[in-house]
Amino acid sequence: MPIIDEAQVRAACAHNQKLNEAQFPHLNHSGNGVAKILADIDRIARLPLEEGTTLPREAYTSDAFHAWEIEHVFKPEWFCLAHVSQIPNNGDFINLELFGNPLIVLRGKAGEVRILSRVCPHRGMDIMPPAFGHDGHGPADWTEGKPGCGHTRLFVCPYHSWTFELDGRLKACPEMQGAKDFRRDDWGLKEFRSEVWHGFVFVNLDGQAPQSAAEQFSELGQDLAPWNPAEMSIVFERSWDVPCNWKILTENFMESYHHLGAHAHTLQPHMAARDTWNEQERPHHIRCHLPFRKSLRAKIAEAEANGKRADTFVVIPSLTEEQRLEWGLMLGFPLFTILPAPDQLVWYRIIPVGPNRLQLLTTVLVPNSTRDHPDFPEMLARGGEDAIGFHLEDMEVVTAVQRSMHSDGYQRGRLSHLEMSVWLIQRYLAARAHGTWPALDGNAAPAQHPPKS
Template identity: 35%
Template sequence: MTPHRTGAEEPAASTPPTTPAPPAPEALRGTLAELRRLAALPLGRGRTLPPRAYTSPELYAWEVERIFRREWLCVARAEEVPRPGSYLRLDVLGTPLVITRDDEGELHALSRVCRHRFMDLLPPETAPEHGRLERLTCPYHTWTYRLNGQYAGQLAGAPLMRRVDFDRAGCRLPAYRVEVWNGFVMLNLDPDAAPAAPELHGLDLRLSGYGIEDWVSVHTQVWEGVPANWKVAVENGSENYHHMGTHAATLDPVLPGRDTEVDECDGRWFTMFTPLSGPERSGTGPGRRARSGREPRPGMLIAGVFPQFVLAVLPDSAVGIRWLPTGPATHDTRITAMVPPGVPDTPGFAEQLTGMRAQLARIQEEDLVAVRGVQRGLASHPAPSNGRFSPLERPLWQFQRYLAQRLL
């Protein structure tokens, strides 16, 4: 299959972090040199990363510092924080966070660690993951923090502290960068990071016919502690070549991997399209309807945003997959299914949703067999040699170039 170029505007090449990188640890020199060599190869000669790139604790620590603490990460749907006072608790690479929405409708990302004695302000043992708050109150000593506008995170009250000399005005929860992109909440732990939107403009054009910013989430599934390096999962989700093997009885009969058209992209994002086969081309699923006289082409658009997000879009539904590493050889996976607005209220949708949930679980379980199996292979002795890329694995070759820009 020969990759093709879309009509969408191509993004500029991703720019490396502006902060000068400290020297790489000695233990990483060989691995990073191999990454440099592989990232310079043309696709026709492209090879997989060496096994140590998926097993090295030193490389994982370098990735956390150079990528995950500096890059825009997809962490939620904006609808999960629907109105003023709403909150969403989440943890990103050991950083306890809360996303809130203020009276003006703006989102804020705040630390959940109290400035007094380091207590989690929304402990999972007692606080729901979602909810509503007027202020954020620590359950340990009842220190209270404001949630509105420019004062979000500012200390509002500290009982029995009037005779203590400390800077009340300067006491506030650390805040983090947050943007909304196509209905998804993008978070950055780096206060000096450039905005997310300009780098994704070309992908916006590719997605513009779907209107997914208004779509509603109808189901979320979470797999925690998956025993595989995060890159194994991202690479699995970034190619449809494996449909004919891993998903031979589920996806491949209706979305044949061999028919996938991979777009020529570079930088932060990629896209590819797999047309529906056979009678499925008629598209009879929930929510199928024309949008202003335009009907999306029958098939599945895969849109990926490095380092950890892939969106699979059909004309009548979409699935967003987010991966977050939890260690050198473990990660969490969160999958959210979405449909156009109004669809959940249509007759028969409850039955369709039951089928959708079962299908998602089955497909993910198939993928889990694959990523666990790959991780076992990577850890084998002697270490296997680098494999060669198929043209359908172009996004993996692009992923290497992205990693090289961030890690070298």
């Protein structure tokens, strides 16, 4: 059972968001200071991990720095928005907002995945404006309980009824016969560069990424391949409005030092913080290992000898012995966050919406064969509860840390060797600030050897 109550966490997030916005607007450092923040990040990213320190707090609070990140970190890179299992049928779509862009992630008539703008090329209407709650969107059927998700054969702009095909082409537009030299073919919905990689749907908003997602993430792809995510499905998802900067959540996701505090009663008993370790620095991703404790390994060995290992879902047969005895953490830069476990993948879709705020979708993926297992409903009930349980503990931490960034009592902190990921994220940001690509622009930091416990 979760130790913290979900309803209480949601109320706390709303409360903290109000505090962030209403009381401290002067601390958002709007307008200035980006060069200073970047110089500071550059300085600390050059320090060895043993001398590592936290980012300047303005990196978590400044509107101007947030704007810099959108232009220099997020728009030029590949950003993961969905998994193909969320749009299984031709005509399925998901509406999303990404850095001021209303988007549709959809499966087209030939089964292809596309990412279109929702901005109508006529007078700029959002063709499916969120939260109005009416069905004036042509033939779309909306998915119960999942706002913005549905199925359609056409898109109809609710303003003047221009109609678009699933590939964005303008199909029909009433009363335009008087517009001189108007050609329907010139007026479709804009399509963004996208790619499906290992079943995940990525967008490159500025269209200028120097490599395809598959090329850029080839090393990460090798790490992920044993889970075969293209043949998995999202079986659980929950969305959260989180009052914190994306780096606070991502740093927290990627280090396991905090098992000692935040997860002392949930994760630490199974995966001791001191046993966790990072692989060597790589140009486009971070990988960490969270080995199970000896006591848990012994229990698993005994259960396996009796033919009944007690994981939440079915252990994935293609995994190596070691992969069956640990969790992992992966971050594909800038913000593709994955937690591989022996029986599942956890994927967090983190969408920054301001220096103090992000939209989060927490998901669990299992192999399609697990989804078809006769005991799957019971497995899922347990899996959902587990996924929420430790996440609620993280929500308390990230919300409180964001608030502290505004405090007169705030001090820059020093890093433990167990926070190597935090330091690697700083080095990625520093590289983006130099404009270097790939991110690694010096000698790679070596792996932390797996501790012998």
